[in-house]
Amino acid sequence: xxxxxxxxxxxxxxxxxxxxxxxxxxxxxxxxxxxxxxxxxxxxxxxxxxxxxxxxxxxxxxxxxxxxxxxxxxxxxxxxxxxxxxx
Numbered sequence: 001x002x003x004x005x006x007x008x009x010x011x012x013x014x015x016x017x018x019x020x021x022x023x024x025x026x027x028x029x030x031x032x033x034x035x036x037x038x039x040x041x042x043x044x045x046x047x048x049x050x051x052x053x054x055x056x057x058x059x060x061x062x063x064x065x066x067x068x069x070x071x072x073x074x075x076x077x078x079x080x081x082x083x084x085x086x087x
Contacts, residue, residue: 001072001075001076001079006072009068009072010068010069010072013068013071013072014068017068019065019066019067019068020064020065020066020067021064021065022062022063022064022065023062023063023064023065023071024060024061024062024063025060025061025062025063025074025075025086026058026059026060026061026086026087027058027059027060027061027078027084027085027086027087028056028057028058028059028084028085028087029056029057029059029081029083029084029085030055030056030082030083031054031055031056031057033057033081033082033083033084034048034057034059036081037059037078037081037084038059040077040078041061041063044061044062044063045061045062046059046060046061047059047060048060
């Protein structure tokens with residue numbers, strides 16, 4: 001991730017959240033990658049919705065985060081999943 005973009009994102013997170021805060025992550029993954037994402041969050045509530053054609057799944061993860069840096073770490077952790085889209 002680009003440092004300038006990360007700094008801007010961190011600033012926006014800090015402006016809109018009082019830490020610690022419940023943060024909702026939304027990801028779209030290709031069919032077959034759902035478990036790879038789920039395995040990264042074994043103790044968190046995850047809801048899943050499959051696309052109309054079944055080619056993609058949208059996963060929402062609710063997580064208590066202590067800071068904007070912890071949010072960024074999650075995005076860095078999932079970026080190695082092939083085909084993932086973070087919303």
